[in-house]
Amino acid sequence: MxxxxxxxxxxxxxxxxxxxxxxxxxxxxxxxxxxxxxxxxxxxxxxxxxxxxxxxxxxxxxxxxxxxxxxxxxxxxxxxxxxxxxxxxxxxxxxxxxxxxxxxxxxxxxxxGREPLDAVDGLAGRGLTLRGPGDLAELLQRVRVVDGPVVVVGGGLAGVELAAALAARVPQVVLVQSADRVVPALHTEQPRLAARCTTELSRLGVDVRTGVRVVAAEDGSVTLSDGSVVRTHTVLATTGxxxxxxxxxxxxxxxxxxxxxxxxxxxxxxxxxxxxxxxxxxxxxxxxxxxxxxxxxxxxxxxxxxxxxxxxAGRPGRRFRYLGLGQAASFGVGRGVADLYGLPLTGWVAWAMRVGFFVRFMPTRSRAVRVPGELIRRARAAQPPARLAVTR
CATH class of the missing domain: 3.50.50.60 (FAD/NAD(P)-binding domain)
Structure with a gap:
């Protein structure tokens, strides 16, 4: 064998x-x-x-x-x-x-891979990531009892999407981005989509702080490079x-x-x-x-x-030839951005395309078929409606 x-x-x-x-x-x-x-x-x-x-x-x-x-x-x-x-x-x-x-x-x-939490003084052991075993469950547990804003470190597409998602659950979300604007790579490739990301964060009430870094984390707060202190018990790192x-x-x-x-x-x-x-x-x-x-x-x-x-089978391997598809992010049901082969998409079209793609690649069909109905059902029942509103 x-x-x-x-x-x-x-x-x-x-x-x-x-x-x-x-x-x-x-x-x-x-x-x-x-x-x-x-x-x-x-x-x-x-x-x-x-x-x-x-x-x-x-x-x-x-x-x-x-x-x-x-x-x-x-x-x-x-x-x-x-x-x-x-x-x-x-x-x-x-x-x-x-x-x-x-x-x-x-x-x-x-x-x-894992986010390098040791790059920030005190963040290891206090900051959360979403890549390790049990990380997502721990984040959900923390946001049930919120003491101060949730701080998201990193303003790439993943950080922006998660900040928007958290804004649907907690009263205040602070997004910290060291660059002078969020989703900087998207600004270069698709400025229209980048602008839409900024608009969605503003709609959801996310406190976006650009041009600053988290330089230290303590129990109950983080310190930014401009000297300001943000009181929080939950820090989520999406820094790569x-x-x-x-x-x-x-x-x-x-x-x-x-x-x-x-x-x-x-x-x-x-x-x-x-x-x-x-x-x-x-x-x-x-x-x-x-x-x-x-x-x-x-x-x-x-x-x-x-x-x-x-x-x-004793045969040589073949080269990896996949050329890529694009990227997408969601800001609630019916609200999304997507770059499909260089074509910018927003709103319902971007959201539906993203959902369809991920449903296609879920590990089992039995789970995949439940996703669309669950999304619509929960969106209709969500409170407050404005945070998870369906665009018309």
């Missing part, structure tokens, strides 16, 4: 698994190949609808699929990887039964991510953000592949590293699965 080990429970693992099952169905049935998933989380967190969950438009359970349900043909181990031995082709991990290890014939590193470093992979080439540098076939070492937030994947046309978001992780994960299947 040959063993494929997938590290992490995110998009890369899920879509690499799907490609493997489609191409190795017979070998899996005959017991010639085994797929093992090692993940510190027991569920696949579908981050596409995080904004809707935070805003109260979707139940968190709908976006958290048990890994055993999402990948029924795999052996799923709830464990933390402690070391990868590239020479012995072995993964060491700490699981429910203590420290163990297993060998691999093919290894996929999809361990993602640093790749999760796995012991044993230190000698592999990395970029300045700690991401494993891949070949065009998404290899990082012999019989070791990577994609998603853990990897620096070159755009097939420009050669510039692709954006760290769900769509690129999904498409690269699928290509990794295809190439692993080809490698097990």
């Amino acid at each position: 040959r063993r494929v080990v997938l590290l992490g429970g995110g998009y890369v693992t899920l879509h690499a698994y799907g490609a493997l099952v489609r191409r190795l169905r017979g070998a899996l049935r005959r017991g010639e190949v085994e797929i093992v998933v090692l993940s510190a989380d027991t569920v696949h967190n579908f981050h596409g609808f995080t904004g809707e969950v935070v805003a109260g438009l979707l139940p968190i359970a709908l976006t958290q699929t048990p890994l055993t349900e999402a990948m029924p043909r795999a052996r799923v181990l709830h464990a933390r990887v402690t070391r990868v031995d590239l020479v012995a082709r072995r993964v060491h991990y700490s699981g429910v039964d203590g420290d163990e290890d297993l060998t691999y014939d093919a290894l996929v590193v999809g361990t993602g 991510q640093r790749a999760v470093a796995l012991p044993g992979l230190e000698r592999l080439p990395r970029d300045d953000r700690g991401r494993l540098v891949t070949t065009r076939e998404l290899l990082v070492a012999p019989d070791v592949w990577s994609a998603g937030d853990a990897a620096s994947v070159a755009h097939p046309r420009s050669g510039i590293p692709v954006t760290a978001n769900a769509l690129w992780a999904i498409k690269a994960g699928d290509q990794v699965g295809r190439n692993v299947a080809r490698a097990l």
